[in-house]
Amino acid sequence: MNNSTMNFTTTEASNLTTHSIGLMDYLEISVYSINLLFGFPTHCYIIWLIITGTGSGVASEFFILNLSVCELGICLNSVVFVLSIWFPTFSSFYLFLIGLSFTGRPVFQCLMCVERYLAVVHPVTFLKYKPLRYRVICCAAVWVINLVSCLCSLFNLSSPNRYIHRWLSTMLMILIVSIQLFCVVAVLRALKQTGPGERKREKKEENHMKRRAFNIILITTVSMVILYVPKIITGFSEIHAQSDNSPARWFTSLTLFIIAGFVQPVLFLHRTGKFSCLCSS
Structure with a gap:
């Protein structure tokens, strides 16, 4: 959350009536526009x-299907952010959709x-647990959590309790990063192991598959670090200072989050x- 957004619900909201936009607002509009133009399609x-x-198939790709639906909500929030700069009535909707960024993408x-x-x-x-019904149950639980997070974002980020919300969101990101790092390390260790009694050709093919899985x-992992670490650092710095962070730091974390x-x-x-087909065309 940047300073301009918090001003929608504070005493500085009078600036919106004059439609005053600073440099950071133009930069954020540019980043959100890139996310909308490329992310939505x-x-x-x-x-x-x-x-x-x-x-x-749908069953195997059910998680990324729900992730893409969540990303469409984040893209919609880009439009709402631009509109809220000139029309403060959209600020509440913007605060509501921020919950998708805090919980939707990370949990999926x-x-x-x-x-x-x-x-x-x-x-x-x-x-x-491969059948589709287990994935549906997990995704349904995540969407309920997303709804709760959106409601908390709406009521907490527009009040003095926003630091409690940032503390909870920062702790959630740390938990998610810890789980993902554990899974990544365990998978990499498993990929290094070689089964006994394998033929040379099978071993070569398996090594190729393992190398491809390792690269993915x-x-x-690198994208996860880029995505969460700056937001965690920014969240802790705000919690420690008990005040809104510098716009430049928030813009940096926002840009990395979008990329x-x-x-x-x-x-x-x-x-x-x-x-490859899209690149060649």
Whole structure:
């Protein structure tokens, strides 16, 4: 949350009546515009691919399907943010949709990471809970959490309790990062192990698959660090200072948050063979 957004609900709201926009507002509008122009059509395309049966099917891609729907909400929030600068009545809707950024994307990505962990480290458990109904239950629980987070964002970020909300959101990000790091380390350790009695050709093919999986996990880990670490640092600095952070620091974390959000869509399009087609066209 940047200073200009918090001014919607504080005594500085009078600045909105004169439509005064600073440099940081223009920069944030640019970042949000990039997220809308590139993110919205990309996630719509991913949803269409999954529904029409491209890839591994709806059951196997159910988590990324819900993640893309959540990302559409974040893209919608980009539009609401721009509108709220000139029309303060949209500020409440903007604060409501911020909950998707705090919980939606992180939790869905965490579910995808746990799914990969079970598939590699505990394949028997993964096959047991592979049916679609278990994924539906998990996603339904996440959407309930998202709704609660959106309501908390609406009521807390527009009041002095916003520091309590930032403390809770920072703790949530630390928890999610810890779970994902545990899963990543366990998967990487499992990929390094070689089964006994393997043929040379099978071993070569398996090493190629392991190398590819290692590269995907490495990219995901780097994007996870870029996505969460700046927001965690910014959240702790605000909690420690008990005041709004500098606009430049929030803009940096926002930019990294937007950029890192394109990693999962690109990986999905590359895995389904659509990314190379788009690049060639």
